[in-house]
Amino acid sequence: MAQASDVDFKTKLQHWIPKVVLSPSLFLVLLFVYGFILFTVYLSFTDSRILPSYGWVGFENYSKLWRLSHWTTSLTNLGIYAFLYITICTGLGLGLAIFLDQKIRGEGILRPIYLYPMALSFIVTGTAWKWFLDPGIGLEHTMHLWGWESFKFDWIKNRDYAIYTVVIAAVWQTSGFVMAMFLAGLRGIDSEIMKAAQIDGASNWNLYRRIVIPLLRPAFLSAFVILSHLAIKSYDLVIALTGGGPGRATELPATFMYSYTFTRNQMGIGASSAVIMLMTIAAIMIPYLYAELKEKK
Amino acid sequence: MSASAQNQAVQTGRITRTFIYVFLLVASLFYLLPFFIMLVNSLKPLSEITGGNMMALPQTWTIEAWGAAWSTAQVGVEPTGLRPYFWNSIKMVVPAVVISTVLGALNGYVLTKWRFRYDTILFGLMLFSCFIPFQIVLIPMARILGMLGISGTTTGLILVHVVYGIGFSTLYFRNYYAAFPTELVRAAQIDGAGFFQIFRRIMLPSSGPIIVVCVIWQFTNIWNDFLFGASFASGSGAPMTVALNNLVQSSTGVKEYNVHFAGAILAALPTLLVYIVAGRFFVRGLMAGSVKG
């Protein structure tokens, strides 16, 4: 705490400056984030259709929401997608980071190669992925041209597997970023600890499993936060790759919400799905923030 | 130099090393593949794309598609290409990135070095704001921009991006400054330095890496945004992503894939450039920043 031992004006001013500096940001966040969240909660109890309106309908939107079979489909999809996406991104990111940390020649070239997908917008990258995954022109077709006639890869056309192709493209886009976070974590570990462990005769495997990976805990947590927020917000990816299809097989809550709010003119139902999404996020984030911020004190 | 020094501790055998190299190379193929598809097909004439193998190298190399995407492709009533929209994006992204980075730096500085009661709760509130789905803010945001009279202007768009960038930029700077020795700040205070003096003389000079991280993150997100750009900019002031979308999503007519891919790469060039130029500092910045927990 900034101790104000003198009570002259300047010190008082110094005492207030930090709060004054913080307040515009706080004001913006309170209004544009929390104000809008409250507004959305309110909308979810109204009969809003094309624009917000104020006829109170109680929980009707919520009960309609849970009767819609593709809302439950989209939740199941999010479960599968988020689990695989977070696990694979973390695993791949960690693996790449550990390997890249072994005095690799050409690290300066490899690192941007892993990172660059984050820089591209999915509006068109989606098309490239769509082609690649399409059995008629993509990987399957190419393998056939190269003589491997029995090769089959038609997940994107299959109702049961299409969601996994979304995972593949999503992993491609962000795992490099996760790699960078782990790499940074690894570079931050005191090399004395490693040396000591090696002198004790620990194998490489044990060294990483027992010492290095536990030390990366903050990196794991950051990665988890960033990945889960990306997973829940995933929208462009699905639209570009499958458009929610085949049928409605790859619908996610974000696409569901958008379509009810803006294309189906059922803003009330869209708002209620948004509220459920926000509650889910809060359920994941608040324990994390609590743990994180308590540790700091 | 110590920060980016290679980890010296692990000894690996020849077989392991070979395996590592193979793994890393295979991984890089995975990452490069979509870019390869885009690049190769942007250099082919259209007939070769629709008739042939999408992985094959062009038989006739041509940069016609690139010229078309830049200056003659149809993105509206007039065939202007992406060129006029490029500057719109620059005009929006530069101020938005600068403002949100400055705000993030000041917030991080206050939250770590000038702590007060409940400051962690305020930080928690800001952090949670990163998670708001953008779809729900569209309508209320439009209303507020309308009331402020900046709807359909670049100023309005900058405001929107600054607001939704504060959460992440504050997160980055706060975690970075948390590791910065508070004693230095106290010493300067005793010497009579004020709030802004300390920030300028002591904090800023050592903030290079985290500024890079924050700029990269913000630049990428703002540059690639479509929803806000389409909703809150006027037709001729629309950012590049909106123009790219109009180029790619047109509903009828022959799909000129070569032009689409060329356009996509053109639209991504600034972000790619930022990644490559600043990429070296990126890991270093992350190391000191967000992953310290």
Add this chain to the structure above:
Amino acid sequence: MRYFGKKSMIAAALMATTSMAQAADVEVLHWWTSGGEAAALNVLKEDLSGQGIGWNDMPVAGGGGESAMTVLRARVTAGDPPTAVQMLGFDILDWAEEGALADLNAVAAEEGWDAVVPAALQAFAKHDGKWISAPVNVHSTNWVWANKAILDELGIAQPGSWDEFVAALDAVKASGKTALAHGGQAWQDATIFDGIVLSVGGVDFYRKAFIDLDSEALGSDQMVEVFNRMATLRGYVDDNFSGRDWNLASAMVINGEAAFQIMGDWAKGEFLNAGKTPGEDFLCFRVPGSAGAVSFNSDQFAMFGVSDKDAMSAQGAMAASIMSPSFQSAFNVVKGSVPARTDVPNDDFDACGKQGMAELAAAAEADTLVGSIAHGHANRASVKNAIYDVVTAHFNGEYDAETAAEELVTAVEIAQ
């Protein structure tokens, strides 16, 4: 003060427009960004600039206008709506109910629109007796496009009935080619559905089930038959159909990889662009069993409320230009559709276009002109999309025809 009070919002919208709109410019929100469409729109732009009216272009492509509709919502909420917005069917009426649209009666009376626009179309261009939008074209969806060379080679005559159509599809399939070119996207599945509903139950059933939303008709045996026919068609598409864009499916027919495509008349533009001639290289005919009926959708420019005198006159001039016979002809020749007014000479149109114009006039006369389910001219967006859900789920094999009919009843009920 309530921030989002509807009345205050519209009032704000009107005031803001006054201060922002330049003396005589029109701002036009649309999603016609492909070469041919944009060129056709440019005709309108040139026409207006001849009258000293500037054109402020605001294209937002994507999802058949979905992105544009989202943007429109933001613009209206901000109190800064565009002058004119490309729009379809019930969306126009929804906005009219919000009180956001202009009154074009003065122009309409002067130009005599009431006499020349078919009544079925007026239902979407007028609200409470006021003209609110200017229809540009009439598309119709129950068309089949066929590759003539394939049919000739296999000795298939143009099918006139459902059974003949199935026999023709069988013959093509046996030859190893793809019988039906199709893209598995919800709206494309629903476009086929339009034609099949007409072919099974005719106009009366169509109206009862999909315009009146009679739950008995929605769950009837006839509906089960509709879904059975959808499943039959599903058997003739290739393995890679899902997610394919419609114009790539058209390309399959053009290139001789596939024999038939069921698609709206915008598909014709693809054939013409590829240098094909109707009657010689490709055939156009109504979905077998649905001849005589026409399911239509119409692109219109809905005019948003402006209060400034100059802006109003610019808007009126734009509406008049859209409805002028010369623009209607020029635009629709390019777009593949037919004019929205029935008194436009058909000289510049090709064989399919002439057929379409004649059939439209006949259907309007005989009261067999119905709004397309798939394209938002039968129901509001919520119901339309609920129907999409069931049709596309069934088409992708999620459930059988009986279940589909049951699901349809439930889905429509929830969406209402």
